[in-house]
Amino acid sequence: MSRTHDLGGLPAGKIDQTEHEPTFFDKRVDALYALLTGPKANAFTMDEVRRTVESFSEADYFGLSYYERWLKAMSLLLIEKGYVEDGTFDIPQAKS
């Protein structure tokens, strides 16, 4: 398993403390995550989303914004779990 996400102790620099109000995009993705992993829709688990994000290449893990990552993972899971057919979504691919 890749450990792209498993960051504790890796060399790293100064922390950017710039504040950022969530955009409408951020809020909608956040809501999707809460609802799709929630008891009502129960489409997939938080751990399935994490596992999908953890399978991303470094280019995707660090190149996408936080909510872009979540959205990409949830789109892939909706296909994997059979809620929608493959090809339904135009999922952006990372440049290699």
Add this chain to the structure above:
Amino acid sequence: MPHDHPHDHPVSRDHSEPRPAFAALLDQVLKVLDDKDILTTAQVTAQIEDMDGRTPTEGAKIIARCWDDPDYLDLARTDLQAAAGQVGIAMPAYPKFVLLDNTGDVHHVVVCTLCSCYPRPILGPPPVWYKSRNYRARVVVEPRDVLAEFGTTVPQDKKLQVVDSTADCRYLVLPERPAGSDGMTQEQLAGLVTRDSMIGVTRLNVPVT
């Protein structure tokens, strides 16, 4: 350092609007979920409104009451879900919420090195820095240096405990009540409490007027 990690990482995109391809993907996903009756637009809107109401101001009410009411403090220590409910915060049954007392002897600071676990129902979404690679990588290995970047000095004789939110608990730090806050009302006390003090990267002071 313990692990090799030679790659440079691009600057985080978390401070910007999504790229058009992702904005389009979101529209596609929302439409398909609505068409298939998995999620309606109304549910998404209601969820956004619910989350908009969850902010550090809400968490500050818990802290102020803990400082002011010993029975409530006991409850918050044993059942933070119930204590949050008593100040009007609707709480999920899962995960488990835990209060970490910062005292004269120990200072707690919270991180999620694996993703971004955070007490969202109490504080709302985490700040960008909490989710950043650099915070997650560094705070478990050089916590005093990281706190110094936030302007916080923990005395050498005080124990610093880093809490890594790895599984099923979400943590709220109870900051030390600042000196000079005697006699304040709970509303005034809540006004002193900052988001960062409830994560543990800062301590609180009564502003000099």
Add this chain to the structure above:
Amino acid sequence: MQNPGCQPKFHVGQQVMIKDDAALGHCRTPQYVRGAAGRITSSIGHFRNPEDLAYGGSGLPASPLYWVEIKLSDIWTSYSEDATDSLLVEVFEHWLTHSPTHSDKRN
């Protein structure tokens, strides 16, 4: 989540070691604590296993989860800040083993 059929194997105050296994898939035991020795400070309860939940499983039976406190100087030999500074981490029972005499320090 309560599961009286499955009693926790470890008790509060016990010295334990976090297994230094390679994860075959998703797991919630970070790399940097694997192989470290620590002390159980609390038994948190039973929770569904994330290593099964991540692949569509039920995560059942629920598994005991513990708080393990580890001195930061026992994780990082180069740790030069206060010697009492520590890490508190949630670890599932199947990642824990009884502590050997010496901890496996990293540098």
